Amino acid sequence: xxxxxxxxxxxxxxxxxxxxxxxxxxxxxxxxxxxxxxxxxxxxxxxxxxxxxxxxxxxxxxxxxxxxxxxxxxxxxxxxxxxxxxxxxxxxxxxxxxxxxxxxxxxxxxxxxxxxxxxxxxxxxxxxxxxxxxxxxxxxxxxxxxxxxxxxxxxxxxxxxxxxxxxxxxxxxxxxxxxxxxxxxxxxxxxxxxxxxxxxxxxxxxxxxxxxxxxxxxxxxxxxxxxxxxxxxxxxxxxxxxxxxxxxxxxxxxxxxxxxxxxxxxxxxxxxxxxxxxxxxxxxxxxxxxxxxxxxxxxxxxxxxxxxxxxxxxxxxxxxxxxxxxxxxxxxxxxxxxxxxxxxxxxxxxxx
Amino acid sequence: xxxxxxxxxxxxxxxxxxxxxxxxxxxxxxxxxxxxxxxxxxxxxxxxxxxxxxxxxxxxxxxxxxxxxxxxxxxxxxxxxxxxxxxxxxxxxxxxxxxxxxxxxxxxxxxxxxxxxxxxxxxxxxxxxxxxxxxxxxxxxxxxxxxxxxxxxxxxxxxxxxxxxxxxxxxxxxxxxxxxxxxxxxxxxxxxxxxxxxxxxxxxxxxxxxxxxxxxxxxxxxxxxxxxxxxxxxxxxxxxxxxxxxxxxxxxxxxxxxxxxxxxxxxx
Numbered sequence: 001x002x003x004x005x006x007x008x009x010x011x012x013x014x015x016x017x018x019x020x021x022x023x024x025x026x027x028x029x030x031x032x033x034x035x036x037x038x039x040x041x042x043x044x045x046x047x048x049x050x051x052x053x054x055x056x057x058x059x060x061x062x063x064x065x066x067x068x069x070x071x072x073x074x075x076x077x078x079x080x081x082x083x084x085x086x087x088x089x090x091x092x093x094x095x096x097x098x099x100x101x102x103x104x105x106x107x108x109x110x111x112x113x114x115x116x117x118x119x120x121x122x123x124x125x126x127x128x129x130x131x132x133x134x135x136x137x138x139x140x141x142x143x144x145x146x147x148x149x150x151x152x153x154x155x156x157x158x159x160x161x162x163x164x165x166x167x168x169x170x171x172x173x174x175x176x177x178x179x180x181x182x183x184x185x186x187x188x189x190x191x192x193x194x195x196x197x198x199x200x201x202x203x204x205x206x207x208x209x210x211x212x213x214x215x216x217x218x219x220x221x222x223x224x225x226x227x228x229x230x231x232x233x234x235x236x237x238x239x240x241x242x243x244x245x246x247x248x249x250x251x252x253x254x255x256x257x258x259x260x261x262x263x264x265x266x267x268x269x270x271x272x273x274x275x276x277x278x279x280x281x282x283x284x285x286x287x288x289x290x291x292x293x294x295x296x297x298x299x300x301x302x303x304x305x306x307x308x309x310x311x312x313x314x315x316x317x318x319x320x321x322x323x324x325x326x327x328x329x330x331x332x333x334x335x336x337x338x339x340x341x342x343x344x345x346x347x348x349x350x351x352x
Numbered sequence: 353x354x355x356x357x358x359x360x361x362x363x364x365x366x367x368x369x370x371x372x373x374x375x376x377x378x379x380x381x382x383x384x385x386x387x388x389x390x391x392x393x394x395x396x397x398x399x400x401x402x403x404x405x406x407x408x409x410x411x412x413x414x415x416x417x418x419x420x421x422x423x424x425x426x427x428x429x430x431x432x433x434x435x436x437x438x439x440x441x442x443x444x445x446x447x448x449x450x451x452x453x454x455x456x457x458x459x460x461x462x463x464x465x466x467x468x469x470x471x472x473x474x475x476x477x478x479x480x481x482x483x484x485x486x487x488x489x490x491x492x493x494x495x496x497x498x499x500x501x502x503x504x505x506x507x508x509x510x511x512x513x514x515x516x517x518x519x520x521x522x523x524x525x526x527x528x529x530x531x532x533x534x535x536x537x538x539x540x541x542x543x544x545x546x547x548x549x550x551x552x553x554x555x556x557x558x559x560x561x562x563x564x565x566x567x568x569x570x571x572x573x574x575x576x577x578x579x580x581x582x583x584x585x586x587x588x589x590x591x592x593x594x595x596x597x598x599x600x601x602x603x604x605x606x607x608x609x610x611x612x613x614x615x616x617x618x619x620x
Contacts, residue, residue: 217468219458222447226455229444236441238427238456297446346446 040302042341043289046334047305047312054316063319070196071318076311077200080304082259082278083285084211085251087303090286091215092248093228093295094143094150098158099256099282102135103275105165106260111178111270112169121186121265128257135161136253140246158279165272176272182265191265200262204304207255212300224248228295284331285310288338292346309334355418356381357520357551358403358434363412365398372398374575375412380520380551380568385542387562388555390572396555397524399572403553404436404522405429435518437526442509445498449490452497453478453512481511485544502530503537510541520551527561539565559592 054063062068082099089096106128113124139157143150169176182191192199215221226234227241235241256278264270289306291298313334314327356379365373373395380386390396401407402414405423413420416432423429426436443452454474461470475493482490487507490500497505506526513521523542527535535558542552542565556562562569563583571579571594579594586594 213468217471219460219469222451222455222458222469225447225451226444229446230441233438233441233444234455236426236436236438238430292446296444 039290039297039299039345040305041290042338042345043302043305043309046288046338047308050309050312050316050330050334054312054319058316058319061319061321063316067196068315068319070198072308072311072315073201074196074198074311075314076308077198077204078259078263079278079281079285079310080204080307081200081207081262082255082275083282083289083303083307084207084300085248085255086282087286087289087291087298087300088211088215088224089245089248089252090283090291090293091228091295091298092224092244093231094245094248095154095283096139096249096252097151097154097279098135098139098161099252100276100279101158101161101165102132102253102256103260103263103278104272105131105135105161106257107264107270107274108165108169108176108178108272110261110264111180112172114182115178115180115270116173121180121182121184124180125186125190125261128261129254132253132257133250136250137246139253140249143249144242144245162272162276169272178270179268180264180270181268187265190262191268193266198262198266200266203258203262208300208304215300220244225296228297230296281310281331284335287342288331288334290338290342290345292342293339297346354381356415357417358553359415359418360399360402360409361413361415363399363402363409363414365402365407365410371575373402373409376572376575376577377412378570378577378580379415380553382519382551383546383549384567385546385552385554385565387566387569388553388572389557389559389562389569390578393574394572395575396572398575400436400522400524400553400555403429403520404434430516430518433517433519434522435513435516435520436522436524437506437509437513438524440529443497443505445496447497448494449482449497449500449508450475450478450493452508453481453493453515455512457516477515478508478511481515482507484514485511485541487511501534501537503534503541506530506538507541510545514545514548514550518550520553521545522553522555524555525557526554527556527558535561563588563591 058064058068063072082103086096086099109128109131110121110124113119113127114121135157139150139154142148142153142157146153166176169178181187189199215224223234223239223241223244226237226239227244231241256275259278260275263274285306286298286303287293287306288309289298289302289304291303310331313330314324317324317327317330359377359379361377363373363376364371376395376399378386378388378399388396388399398407402409402423405426405428408422408424414423415421416434421432423432423434429435444455447455450471451474454477459470459473459477460467461473462468478493479490482488482504485507487504490504497508500508510521510523526538526542530538539561542554546552546565546567552565554562554566566583568582569580569591570577581591583591
């Protein structure tokens with residue numbers, strides 16, 4: 001009979017009835033498992049580890065000073081704002097590689113409107129967000145309709161967005177980089193600063209808070225987990241999986257545009273190449289934060305700590321006076337460790 | 353005789369010239385287990401797809417509560433009370449019992465922008481649903497479904513369907529990937545569900561499993577009904593032989609004994 005051959009797939013316990021002693025063991029294990037299999041544990045541990053590492057090595061060089069703290073928090077905030085919607089999309093089982101190009105596109109749109117044409121800073125913001133909505137809808141539509149892997153779909157939109165932004169920028173201004181200064185309310189919303197702490201930190205806290213609430217405490221969050229857990233199961237249960245994906249592709253694009261606008265007005269300079277690195281560091285922050293590349297599992301709190309890890313490492317390396325390229329070496333190593341740990345964690349969570 | 357909840361009357365279905373089902377009629381009443389048997393390719397899955405609104409028949413009628421009904425989608429079928437429980441994709445292993453149970457019909461509390469998932473309520477109804485099916489080993493609604501046994505996962509999927517108003521459960525090979533003990537759990541579930549007045553369409557390869565819970569049996573062969581009988585009409589031996597293809601096996605055996613069967617046909 002084929003039953004016995006495939007039994008392993010369905011159940012692990014063929015053994016005779018397990019009674020009290022076995023139950024006790026299960027419960028003890030589940031308390032322990034509950035602690036270490038929380039998906040954000042990895043992110044918290046890695047942020048803590050790199051913080052201690054650089055506190056010891058670079059503490060005297062200013063890493064622990066208010067300035068050093070502001071620097072790494074600012075770095076983490078920009079990445080963290082990007083990473084939150086990326087994480088939600090990854091939990092739903094999709095990637096968006098076009099986010100990096102969207103940061104640059106939003107930046108140059110703001111630059112052209114504000115810096116080149118001298119329009120009100122909010123007009124540039126409006127156009128940047130419109131472009132983000134268009135790119136997000138295009139990504140979502142292509143992925144949902146063609147059923148192609150989002151990896152390849154958004155890789156092509158990444159090229160299209162960068163190329164388009166570059167073409168428009170060169171065509172209008174003759175340059176791929178323009179200075180852009182925000183004034184008034186736009187300057188406050190996107191570029192306010194207290195000491196060296198950017199307003200990005202406030203945005204990050206609000207966005208992360210709302211997103212965590214959505215994931216943990218709303219039906220939509222449940223749908224996101226289900227969509228990434230198994231598309232067929234979710235759809236059969238009645239989850240509007242296409243709508244879920246469309247909304248999340250919109251979120252990643254808008255999140256990227258938001259960071260693009262923020263960094264442009266903060267640095268007072270717009271550039272097509274701004275934020276290109278966020279494609280990789282965004283996904284890295286998510287994975288270090290405990291997200292599975294296959295979707296369906298993970299926590300946004302982990303993503304917050306993943307972004308912190310990145311901020312700590314890049315500023316720690318800076319304060320140590322090392323070559324800044326070493327940041328990537330560190331992040332690469334952490335990423336590798338995280339992927340390995342996540343795979344184990346998942347098995348543990350599944351009780352295998 | 354009570355009106356069947358679901359009835360197929362003279363159903364035929366062809367796909368691009370291939371006749372998948374030919375003039376098939378069957379019905380299932382409340383509290384009855386209909387076993388649909390047959391080899392791979394006999395047309396069972398097409399019948400399931402028609403029953404659950406995935407496919408529309410080329411000819412013939414689907415009747416629900418005695419009225420002709422055109423099921424246009426699985427969602428439509430579900431609204432009419434026909435739910436399918438799939439073995440592999442019935443539940444999400446990386447989500448909790450509670451979240452699985454309420455998926456796409458989440459209970460909420462609060463209003464406006466503060467309307468939120470009522471996770472406690474979700475846990476309560478999930479555990480209550482499981483207990484009603486006799487699954488008492490699951491105490492923690494926050495437990496990931498991947499940590500449950502195969503039988504418990506089936507129970508969760510079935511409890512979920514019942515909670516959302518299923519009157520007919522279509523179980524497609526629910527015991528195929530399970531071991532002996534887990535299969536027994538699922539068969540017990542079918543028994544419990546029937547006693548609650550739910551109609552069950554049970555698709556299986558396993559004649560023993562079918563006989564242990566079935567009331568009525570339909571055997572399909574090459575898209576047609578090759579046998580249809582009640583449990584009371586035939587003794588177990590005959591039923592099992594019929595369902596297991598005993599006659600064919602015997603003729604094969606005798607052919608082999610007679611030395612007729614060459615190596616070319618040995619694998620058939």
